[in-house]
Amino acid sequence: MKYTIAVIPGDGIGPEVTAQAKKALNAIAHVYDHTFIYKEAMMGACAIDATGDPLPQKTVTVCEQSDAILFGAIGHPKYDNDPSAKVRPEQGLLSLRKQLGLFCNVRPVKAYEQLIANSPLKKEIISGTDISIYRELTGGIYFGTKELSEDGQVAFDGCSYSVEEIERIAHLAFKEAQNRRKKLTLVDKANVLETSRLWRKTVTAMASQYKDVALDFLFVDNAAMQLILNPKQFDVILTENLFGDIISDEASVIGGSIGLLASASIGKENALFEPIHGSFPQATGKDIANPLASILSAAMLLTHLGLHTEANAIERAVQKSLALKITTEDIQQKGHSISVSTSKVGDFIADYIENQDDSNLNFKNIHMGQSTII
Secondary structure, eight states, X not given: OEXXXXXXXXXXXXXXXXXXXXXXXXHHHHHHTOEEEEEEOOOSHHHHHHHSOSSOHHXXXXXXXXXXXXXXXXXXXXXXXXXXXXXXXXXXXXXXXXXXXXXXXXXXXXXXXXXXXXXXXXXXXXXXXXXXXXXXXXSGGGGSOEEEOTTSSOEEEOOOOOHHHHHHHHHHHHHXXXXXXXXXXXXXXXXXXXXXXXXXXXXXXXXXXXXXXXXEEEEHHHHHHHHHHOGGGOXXXXXXXXXXXXXXXXXXXXXXXXXXXXXXXXXXXXXXXXXXXXXXXXXXXXXXXXXXXHHHHHHHHHHHTTOHHHHHHHHHHHHHHHHTTOOOGGGOOXXXXXXXXXXXXXXXXXXXXXXXXXXOTTHHHHHTTOOOOO
């Protein structure tokens, strides 16, 4: 099969980790007889520097004409540290989500057994955690009216949601729960916010269409606490934009590293896949950034295209890299002094995909180019 993939490397470590995801996709293409046509485009600080616009129209067109979008990272300190900047890199991503109608963000949160020791949480609390967070992505306070008084003393951010916006993501979350452990938790602040009361009323009314799914509710402050105290109680979490942004980042500590968390942003016609980590400018160009989240984002992309066997191959490769400790420094366990570069991790993942039946006991050395066998 032939697929066109828009590739937006972005800023900071984005190009480095995206290159490793492409290695995995290229290996998949070779093994499973697919053709991936990559169309590269700019967004973020690099686009501002080159064109003055964080989201050039050319990028939107490339994305609209692609089967899926692979994105790296966005952001740069020169904009982060300037509160007066009118044009910011993040505006590009927000605008792309809006223009493509990417209303649903999906973030899997999983406790990898090999990395549990890296988490600040106790093993008995997080072992076995497997959560899917569904965050509404194109509404709420991020897209509401923004005002600043003339004297600069008062600021205002508006938050609004419609029943239609709530229903379209709630349907996806209910269906995901049906395919998992059949539990859906709505996270809101219905004791205070009118928008949250509309969310709760709408989702409650929809529950009769999914009688096999148990629906419960948590206020966002309690949900934030429960994610740390007892994350295994959650199956699928559904929430609005701001709350989802916060709790999904909080949940990253469960897995032991934000460098393993992938995400999908889905609309009716388009879908974008990205690691949830930022641009990490301090690591740019040093070949030390963890590429596994970007590689797992490529696996989510394949699942979206219906290539489930191929996606599983990437996931197995990631599991193997963790088992053999072929990982970057950020997730190396204490006492294990050998860390691997970004590009070496990508090479290993690609090699494993191409040699899945290799049972050689010297597997690690062979695939890291260290074999003494002639």
